[in-house]
Amino acid sequence: MTLSEKICARAAGLSKIGPGDMITAEVDKLYIKDLRFAKGEDPRGLYGVFKELLNAMGIHKAWDPAKVIINFDEQPARTKKRAEGQLTARKFQEEHGATIYQGEMGGIGHNVMVERGHVRPGEFIVGADSHSCTYGALGCFSTGIGFTETVGVLATGKIWLKIPQTMRLLLTGKPPPWIWGKDIVLRIMAELGPNGAVNKSIEFGGEAVKDISIESRLCICNMAVEMVALNAVFPPDEKTVEYVKQVGDGNFAAVHSDPDAGYESSRVFDLSEMEPFVATPGLPCNGQPISGARGTKIDQAFIGTCSNARIEDLRVAAKILKGRQVRAGVRMVITPASYGAYFQAREEGLLEIFQKAKAMVTVPECGLCVRPSLAAGEVCLSSGNRNFSGRMGDREAKIYLASPASVAAGAVAGEIVDPRELL
Amino acid sequence: MAGEQGIRGRVWKFGDCLDSGNIDGVMAGVDPEFRKKVRAGDIIVAGINFGMGSSSEHAPRSLKDAGIAAVVAESVSNIYLRTLINLGLPAIECPGISGFAEQGDELEIDLKSGKIQNLRNGQVKNFPPFSEHAIGLLSKGGLIPYLRASTRSAS
Numbered sequence: 001m002t003l004s005e006k007i008c009a010r011a012a013g014l015s016k017i018g019p020g021d022m023i024t025a026e027v028d029k030l031y032i033k034d035l036r037f038a039k040g041e042d043p044r045g046l047y048g049v050f051k052e053l054l055n056a057m058g059i060h061k062a063w064d065p066a067k068v069i070i071n072f073d074e075q076p077a078r079t080k081k082r083a084e085g086q087l088t089a090r091k092f093q094e095e096h097g098a099t100i101y102q103g104e105m106g107g108i109g110h111n112v113m114v115e116r117g118h119v120r121p122g123e124f125i126v127g128a129d130s131h132s133c134t135y136g137a138l139g140c141f142s143t144g145i146g147f148t149e150t151v152g153v154l155a156t157g158k159i160w161l162k163i164p165q166t167m168r169l170l171l172t173g174k175p176p177p178w179i180w181g182k183d184i185v186l187r188i189m190a191e192l193g194p195n196g197a198v199n200k201s202i203e204f205g206g207e208a209v210k211d212i213s214i215e216s217r218l219c220i221c222n223m224a225v226e227m228v229a230l231n232a233v234f235p236p237d238e239k240t241v242e243y244v245k246q247v248g249d250g251n252f253a254a255v256h257s258d259p260d261a262g263y264e265s266s267r268v269f270d271l272s273e274m275e276p277f278v279a280t281p282g283l284p285c286n287g288q289p290i291s292g293a294r295g296t297k298i299d300q301a302f303i304g305t306c307s308n309a310r311i312e313d314l315r316v317a318a319k320i321l322k323g324r325q326v327r328a329g330v331r332m333v334i335t336p337a338s339y340g341a342y343f344q345a346r347e348e349g350l351l352e353i354f355q356k357a358k359a360m361v362t363v364p365e366c367g368l369c370v371r372p373s374l375a376a377g378e379v380c381l382s383s384g385n386r387n388f389s390g391r392m393g394d395r396e397a398k399i400y401l402a403s404p405a406s407v408a409a410g411a412v413a414g415e416i417v418d419p420r421e422l423l
Numbered sequence: 424m425a426g427e428q429g430i431r432g433r434v435w436k437f438g439d440c441l442d443s444g445n446i447d448g449v450m451a452g453v454d455p456e457f458r459k460k461v462r463a464g465d466i467i468v469a470g471i472n473f474g475m476g477s478s479s480e481h482a483p484r485s486l487k488d489a490g491i492a493a494v495v496a497e498s499v500s501n502i503y504l505r506t507l508i509n510l511g512l513p514a515i516e517c518p519g520i521s522g523f524a525e526q527g528d529e530l531e532i533d534l535k536s537g538k539i540q541n542l543r544n545g546q547v548k549n550f551p552p553f554s555e556h557a558i559g560l561l562s563k564g565g566l567i568p569y570l571r572a573s574t575r576s577a578s
Contacts, residue, residue, distance in 0.1 A: 022554040041480040053567055057574040130478040130502055146506035147480040152566050160505075160556055194440055195471045198498040199516075228472050230501045283440055388442045388476060390452065 007141040011124035031127035038085030063157035065097025071109030107338025107364035117248025121236040133224040137217035139236030165264035170206035173272030181216025182403035186277035190287030202232035215312035226284040279401040301411035304335030308383035313404035318350040320408040321357040327414030332359040335367040439470035443482040463490025474503025511565030517550040
């Protein structure tokens with residue numbers, strides 16, 4: 001079996017599973033974002049629907065509060081609905097128990113989950129947000145679930161799942177410096193095409209993996225949902241173990257694919273001659289080498305989101321922005337992905353570099369990825385994960401996706417440029 | 424309900440890569456007038472990657488509330504597919520459906536045998552039959568009613 005199949009089999013209490021099997025898996029951890037508690041998707045809200053279900057089932061408590069992690073992705077709440085959602089989440093915690101990250105413990109939930117040691121190799125994790133696939137970077141199975149499914153997991157601890165085929169993506173060659181996770185994943189997506197990995201399980205491998213940082217792996221797995229994959233996973237290696245021990249109690253059971261594991265297909269990506277990549281507006285798989293979009297004028301440069309605003313990203317942005325200025329007429333917004341990254345950046349003097357460069361630094365949250373900031377006709381160069389029309393404001397605005405290095409370079413130039421020009 | 428008998432309805436066709444943000448409000452991002460044209464029992468036929476993107480349930484619920492009887496697409500994003508079924512609305516992946524059904528055609532779908540018949544020309548297309556579990560969920564109207572019922576029958 002593959003790594004993902006082995007984790008799913010263990011979670012389902014089965015000794016062997018394969019593609020096409022329907023399983024009922026017991027989850028090791030459930031992540032819920034505060035927005036899910038707001039009365040939006042269902043007028044009763046998540047807690048209301050959950051309470052009604054518990055009553056009907058004749059039970060009184062959530063399945064396992066020790067496995068439920070809630071994060072406030074927007075702080076302070078900007079709408080009454082969201083504020084009520086956060087209050088409801090706290091009520092849920094009082095009545096059922098759960099871990100809540102808020103205030104200066106928080107940031108974007110996915111980053112908090114990883115940095116606070118809630119993600120461990122070998123685990124079966126689901127999250128009430130589509131980018132929960134991010135955690136696969138640490139060698140676990142993780143995928144996003146919807147509102148109704150979240151209620152089901154809270155009540156029973158279980159979800160149903162159809163085991164997909166696994167695609168193996170082998171990364172070879174030594175990636176040049178200034179090639180980041182975002183460049184690699186945008187290239188993979190462009191080569192696979194929009195239908196390339198739909199509902200598949202992705203497993204990375206190859207000799208280049210050891211040279212790819214944990215932060216870049218998180219960015220790559222974060223984009224698995226943009227490939228419409230079920231999940232993506234990096235087999236745990238020395239880097240993974242070192243990271244997991246650093247952030248958590250080091251108590252985990254790493255899982256690896258069997259030597260005779262069955263893969264649906266295998267693709268090789270040689271990273272040695274790679275150029276930085278950019279995705280043009282519309283779909284995240286619209287990637288091309290950055291030279292093809294060179295000279296595109298931008299109105300907004302955004303470094304943020306669960307995809308790319310970790311400390312590695314802030315460091316490279318600072319390297320480019322140090323002693324330089326954001327081009328007049330360009331808004332540059334830097335939103336560290338978590339308070340962990342924010343405080344670290346402050347300690348290293350990065351925030352001061354950003355401010356001197358005239359970039360706006362905001363508190364950690366999802367920020368402009370979910371809040372409209374673009375008018376019709378405006379162009380944004382973003383380190384985020386989605387460039388669908390209307391995602392960041394007006395449907396007639398355009399979003400280009402690139403690495404934080406490329407976004408910082410674009411902010412200085414006022415147009416899309418190759419970040420290597422600003423070395 | 425959906426899981427028990429065949430589904431029969433009229434086709435509305437849409438394109439590829441429709442993300443959930445643009446599906447929200449009964450396909451409002453593609454056709455703001457669609458919510459007025461659609462009738463309960465209609466079927467949405469779409470291209471690849473239907474429902475990609477956000478896990479927000481606003482979009483699938485808007486289709487459910489509009490009375491859509493089924494979504495048949497070349498491919499459906501995993502979260503979206505599970506969410507629709509958990510809401511009691513069958514989402515079917517059927518490669519080749521775009522060329523098989525035209526706007527306004529009437530389709531008859533059988534989830535158990537994995538067959539779609541186009542009533543305009545009598546042609547039949549196959550898709551992987553739904554599992555018993557998925558049919559069980561659909562026949563109860565979705566995950567929440569299914570869980571309610573399963574606990575009652577267990578106790």
